[in-house]
Amino acid sequence: MSTAVIADDGFRYGLGAFETIGVENGRLALLDDHLARLSRAAAFLELPMDEAALRIEAGRQALAQGGARGRHALRLTLTARNTLFELRPNPYGLDELHRGLSCCIGRLRRNPHAPLTFHKTLCCGDSILEKRHARRQGFDEPLLLSTEGRLCEGAVTNVFLLTDDGLVTPSVKSGLLPGTMRAWVMRRTEVTEREVDPRELLQAREVLLTNALMGIAHVRALDGRALPCAGLAHALRDAYLREARG
Structure with missing residues (x-):
């Protein structure tokens, strides 16, 4: 998975897709629904997507940086040349x-x-x-x-x-x-x-x-x-x- 951002049409024109997934004590909520919707957007935008690899990496990211405890949000961003993950606290109390x-x-x-x-x-x-x-x-x-x-x-x-x-x-x-x-x-x-x-x-x-x-x-x-x-x-x-x- 890429960690350095490569300039492409996602960043030039917004031709990218993303999902923000709830993480409850390290568990990814509704992951199947999120990946299915991301797949539809990727097909529409003609973006490459490896669902199996994304599923594995999302699970790893959900447990990183203290994500195993409490409520968090995992953002997955997909563009033609980038796959990015960002874990942050859930903003809703x-x-x-x-x-x-x-x-x-x-x-x-x-x-x-x-x-x-x-x-x-x-x-x-x-x-x-x-x-x-x-x-x-x-x-x-x-x-x-x-x-x-x-x-x-x-x-x-x-x-x-x-x-x-x-x-x-x-x-x-x-x-x-x-x-x-x-x-x-x-x-x-x-x-x-x-x-x-x-x-x-x-x-x-x-x-x-x-x-x-x-x-x-x-x-x-x-x-x-x-x-x-x-x-x-x-x-x-x-x-x-x-x-x-x-």
Whole structure:
């Protein structure tokens, strides 16, 4: 695996892919899901990928630099001429997730007609800038609409709504990146994928956010308006952590 960065189209034009994998006490969470999504992005971007070698190296990296204890994040970046790993502490505290997240409707709009929308590529600067803007305004995460005005996802999360008819999540065709934790929730419980009107956020019994590092958390407020918590996020997060930690 490369440790020195070689200039290529990944660094010139963002034509690279990455995964950020949760590490729980040295165990790589949802590794199969992450490698499958990375493989799809690599095929789309025409990048070479040796899945078996990546699996072995990811396991080694997860145990390096103190990763065998506590909660960490392992980033795997793939470009035409580079394979890079970075291990760092998980930025989400469990107490913070238990309290819930404060969200806003973001300024950024997702484009369901742009092919890179559906892959986890290095062209993600707009999401990071939008999240930083929301944080400066006192929010934890912005929720993003599509160019057609439908609810899509958060800047770095997927969204679920617990409604009177069950659990709902925006369809991929709305213009979102389907996450590994989104897939885990959809395997774990019955979920309806459909177009979601953003006004439904204020009518939901609970709004949940997911990503590979936070797991699952509920939204406690949207643009300053308190939202209810039915306890589903807590139950799913506990189930996920039990599974991830073995």
